Structure formats: C-alpha cells, structure tokens
Amino acid sequence: MSGIRVHAPAKVNLILRVLDRRTDGYHNLWSLMQTVGLEDELHIQLQPETTGVCLRCDDPTLPTDGRNLVARAASVVLERAGLSVGLDIRIVKRIPVSAGLGGGSSDAAATIVGLNRLLCLGWSAPEMAHVGQVLGSDVPFFFFAPTAQVRARGEDVVPMRLIGERWIVLLNPGFPIQTQWAYDRLAATRSGMTALSQGITRLAGKTQVDWDEVLPLMENDFEAALAPTHHVLEKMKRALISQGAQVALVSGSGATVFGVFPYEESAVQARDGLKRQHGWWASAIRAGSSSLGSHETFPLNCLQVG
Numbered sequence: 003m004s005g006i007r008v009h010a011p012a013k014v015n016l017i018l019r020v021l022d023r024r025t026d027g028y029h030n031l032w033s034l035m036q037t038v039g040l041e042d043e044l045h046i047q048l049q050p051e052t053t054g055v056c057l058r059c060d061d062p063t064l065p066t067d068g069r070n071l072v073a074r075a076a077s078v079v080l081e082r083a084g085l086s087v088g089l090d091i092r093i094v095k096r097i098p099v100s101a102g103l104g105g106g107s108s109d110a111a112a113t114i115v116g117l118n119r120l121l122c123l124g125w126s127a128p129e130m131a132h133v134g135q136v137l138g139s140d141v142p143f144f145f146f147a148p149t150a151q152v153r154a155r156g157e158d159v160v161p162m163r164l165i166g167e168r169w170i171v172l173l174n175p176g177f178p179i180q181t182q183w184a185y186d187r188l189a190a191t192r193s194g195m196t197a198l199s200q201g202i203t204r205l206a207g208k209t210q211v212d213w214d215e216v217l218p219l220m221e222n223d224f225e226a227a228l229a230p231t232h233h234v235l236e237k238m239k240r241a242l243i244s245q246g247a248q249v250a251l252v253s254g255s256g257a258t259v260f261g262v263f264p265y266e267e268s269a270v271q272a273r274d275g276l277k278r279q280h281g282w283w284a285s286a287i288r289a290g291s292s293s294l295g296s297h298e299t300f301p302l303n304c305l306q307v308g
C-alpha cells in the first residue's frame with residue numbers, strides 16, 4: 003500500500019456546555035457532538051525513499067508548514083511509531099476554517115487514521131484518540147463519530163447512537179472566530195456557571211437517543227458570550243427558524259450557525275433562499291457522515307518501512 007484517501011467530516015455541537023476552568027487553563031466541557039456530510043479530503047502518499055512531510059492544500063490561506071495540524075499529526079504518528087519515512091499529503095478543503103466545525107481537528111484525526119492504515123500500525127480507536135488529543139481538544143471525538151458525548155477537556159468521549167434522520171443547513175457569515183478568543187470572552191462575560199440541565203443529565207446516562215429527545219435540549223454557552231459582539235449570529239438563527247428549522251444554534255465557538263431540518267427538500271430550499279437573500283455561505287447536508295474509516299487504498303499490500 004503506498005497511498006490512501008481519507009474523508010474528514012465536519013462536526014456540529016448539538017449541545018455545548020462550558021463548565022469550570024481547570025488548573026491547566028482549559029475548561030471542562032459537556033458536549034453532544036455530531037458529524038455532518040460536509041467533508042475535507044486527504045490524499046496521503048508514502049515516499050519511502052525520502053524523509054519529511056510535504057503538505058499541499060487547495061486553500062491558499064492555510065499554512066502548509068509545521069503550524070498545520072495535519073503536518074503536526076503526521077509528525078506525532080511517525081515519532082510514536084518510531085518510523086522515519088517521507089510523506090506527501092494533499093488536503094482538499096471544503097470545511098470553512100476557524101468556523102466552529104472542527105475542520106482542522108477532523109483533518110488531523112483523518113491523518114492519524116490514514117497513517118494507521120498505510121503504515122499498518124494496528125492502533126485501536128482509543129489509541130488513536132490518545133495520540134490525537136495533544137493536537138486539539140476536538141480531535142478525539144472524530145475516532146468515535148458520528149455521534150458522541152464529549153467531556154472533560156475533550157478527551158473523554160462516549161459514542162452514542164442517534165436514532166432518526168435529520169438534515170442540517172450550515173450558515174457561515176464569512177469571518178473566522180478564534181477559539182481561544184471565544185473562551186476568553188465567555189470567561190469575561192459570564193458571572194457564574196449554571197449546572198447541567200436535568201434533561202442533559204438524563205441524556206448522559208444513555209447509550210442511544212432519539213432526535214426528538216435531543217432537539218429540546220440543544221444549547222450552546224458561547225451564544226450568550228458572542229451575542230453582544232456578533233449580532234449576525236442571532237440574525238442567522240432567526241433566518242433559519244423562519245425557513246423552517248426545528249432548532250438553530252451556533253456550532254462550537256462560531257461563527258457557523260446551523261439549523262436542523264426534518265427533510266432534505268426543506269433543507270435545500272432554506273439553503274438556496276438564505277444564500278440568495280443574504281449572501282452567506284450555506285450548505286445543506288445530512289446529519290451523520292461516512293465515518294473516518296471510509297477510505298480508499300491503492301495498491302493493496304502493506305509496505306515495509308523504517
């Protein structure tokens with residue numbers, strides 16, 4: 003096997019509660035995360051004759067040096083596996099950047115999955131999540147997608163089955179929000195922390211849940227923190243509801259807002275209407291995704307390296 007293609011899905015937070023600040027500076031979280039059918043694509047090619055990671059991306063605004071999470075993920079994997087081999091990695095970017103959709107984290111997770119296969123490392127999902135957690139708090143989730151409860155800093159992930167089918171409309175206003183800035187803003191603007199609702203506590207004890215049970219529980223603590231500085235978020239939420247969304251919510255630390263729709267036709271109609279009316283970037287996709295496991299390899303035998 004000398005090359006592999008891996009799909010890296012975006013995520014939305016159906017629930018995102020930011021709890022207490024920890025001694026390491028991060029916050030404890032309680033989140034219900036869900037992948038959606040908007041995907042980046044990674045093409046990883048082994049170059050056994052060389053060393054180092056050569057990264058290319060079709061989005062010129064993204065750095066392709068050591069700052070890129072994909073390059074960092076590749077280095078971490080090679081170091082842990084004790085291998086020295088050249089890698090050629092090409093990213094096809096479709097997920098908006100710094101948008102609350104976990105695109106960079108998913109790309110990093112996809113790199114680990116791809117290299118695990120390509121280099122025949124035999125790591126389990128928990129092992130890959132352990133490797134990935136140093137790269138970012140959202141990374142471990144992607145090894146347990148499509149749906150999972152995520153706790154602590156992001157490393158405590160419990161997969162869940164979400165029953166039923168829904169369509170998601172993503173809206174993005176076209177500017178990034180830096181995660182750290184949003185956390186600082188949240189810490190500075192709220193006077194205290196409220197406990198988890200009874201509904202969320204009940205949900206936390208389950209291994210499967212129906213969409214109809216989740217919809218009334220959807221909330222995101224960043225909404226109140228971002229509302230005074232980013233009025234457009236509330237405008238996008240109202241626009242989604244007026245187009246028939248059952249619930250509309252900010253994803254992660256923004257600035258993407260998503261709406262949950264019962265049918266594909268209503269989601270597509272809302273996407274087209276909102277794009278036309280407001281000029282926002284918009285996408286209508288299915289909730290859930292082909293998991294990170296969906297990849298193609300070529301040719302099929304494992305190559306001995308290192």
Ligand code: C5P
Nearest residue numbers: 027028029031138139140155181182185
């Ligand atoms: O882990 P990640 O690099 O995505 O985190 C970016 C920033 O978000 C951190 O530097 C921290 O300020 C904040 N964060 C946090 N608590 C978390 C996750 C992120 O405070 N659980």
